[in-house]
Amino acid sequence: MSRASTAVVLVLLAGLGIGVTYLVQHISAPRIAAEQRLIDSRNLLDLLPVERYDNQPLEQPLALENTELANSTLLGGYLATKTGQPSAVLLRSQTLGYEGAIELLIAIDANGKLLGVKTLKQSETPGLGGKIANWPxxxxxxxxxxxxxxxxxxxxALKKDQGQFDQLAGATITSRAVINAIHDALRYFDERRQQLIGSSPP
Structure with missing residues (x-):
């Protein structure tokens, strides 16, 4: 086989390989995206008791992107419903801790009571403020x-600041930041309940 023929065969094989790779990626992309959505859903929704909703909250986003509050910023949110009625909101909140930004997910029921808090991202000191990443x-x-x-x-506020809450051991700044962010979220919900879930306070 001449060099020219060999080169043509190699080019054809390379083209075939690229084509097969593209086809496999194209076919697999929807499944990979669906699996990533499922992972994201589990990561976010394990904060919300399953009996609280029967919709897909992540498919009902709230228009809250980059809403500045007193001590934090709302990055987004989601609405959970049960039999068509609002049952809870999930608010993604970002605040500044000791080492950097802390991103929280805060779940609030339709009556304005806190259902739970989860850390999504943080860079606090391991063994101290970093304990906020533990789940549960x-x-x-x-x-x-x-x-x-x-x-x-x-x-x-913290008990040391005449408030009602204990702090994480050795993590005063982290604890204050998280408490303030939770209070911000509850205040925001309370003041905008009608806008968020379409109902007035009970």
Missing amino acids: NAWFQLFVGKSRTEPADAGW
């Missing part, structure tokens, strides 16, 4: 059932 998280359980008014505004 015993410290976050301190806030479940609280609302904007229970406790009153002054209570939304």
